[in-house]
């Protein structure tokens with residue numbers, strides 16, 4: 001009897017410990033680089049809805065079975081593997097010199113050791129090139145190439161993923177989001193999107209996704225062709241996406257958000273249109289890129 005009670009007790013502790021372990025892992029591995037799950041899923045779902053028949057077929061063949069043919073389900077895969085595929089961590093972002101507000105591939109696209117091409121722009125080119133060998137003999141795992149490309153196309157559209165070097169794209173800028181401590185990078189990854197979903201879409205990611213989709217066909221319909229277009233027959237043009245990103249970071253994300261500021265409705269309501277716009281561009285461009293890759 002005593003034994004059973006004690007055992008139960010131990011199990012209780014065990015479960016508490018498990019919960020604690022999971023919660024602390026969430027703190028140790030914050031989603032510090034990349035839109036959160038929702039931002040990435042929104043971009044991938046918009047993209048998948050715009051694929052040509054041949055691109056849709058290729059994506060379906062490459063997706064792992066557990067994705068259930070929904071690219072949005074695996075759009076954050078790259079964030080989950082970066083903690084053991086350490087080489088992939090620098091591929092989620094690019095750092096530019098403080099306050100210059102422009103991106104230059106030769107100057108900015110490298111990792112901390114100065115190795116060229118190791119930034120989000122180089123990675124998008126890399127995985128696009130790998131996928132162009134779809135249907136041929138290749139040394140690369142094209143499932144991984146698709147999941148990396150889909151994720152990095154999202155990251156390059158998050159303005160603070162092409163941010164300043166000294167504050168690590170806003171990760172080192174501590175502010176308050178309404179009443180809670182937060183860093184500026186996380187606000188752009190997660191909080192603006194979450195707050196929009198809670199306040200305007202019944203906490204439903206599909207509601208927000210559909211509203212963006214509707215604006216792609218209405219409000220922004222005149223711009224979509226230009227978003228899709230790259231110069232001189234390139235399959236993708238991430239330097240353009242990154243250049244826009246750092247401009248949006250300067251004009252919107254960093255603006256009026258210095259260390260210690262309290263960001264509330266003024267900031268949320270004026271920045272949400274920028275977030276929606278970048279999610280739309282990310283989705284449209286991922287689709288355009290995949291359509292060019294898979295013909």
Ligand SMILES: *[C@@H]1O[C@H](CO)[C@@H](O)[C@H](O)[C@H]1NC(C)=O
Pocket residue numbers: 087091117118119122123124126127140
């Ligand atoms: C290109 O992809 C390969 C295979 O995933 C990877 O090993 C390499 O680090 C990547 N390089 C860049 C710049 O993305």
Ligand SMILES: *[C@@H]1O[C@H](CO)[C@@H](O)[C@H](O)[C@H]1NC(C)=O
Pocket residue numbers: 064141142143144
């Ligand atoms: C390719 O990568 C995926 C995702 O990591 C993995 O599930 C699959 O087993 C890999 N395929 C091969 C042939 O290694």
Ligand SMILES: *[C@@H]1O[C@H](CO)[C@@H](O)[C@H](O)[C@H]1NC(C)=O
Pocket residue numbers: 208211212215219273276277
């Ligand atoms: C869609 O466009 C309208 C009109 O410009 C705007 O008021 C609304 O906030 C936009 N919604 C989204 C999700 O972009």
Ligand SMILES: [Zn+2]
Pocket residue numbers: 033034035078079092151155
């Ligand atoms: Zn990322």
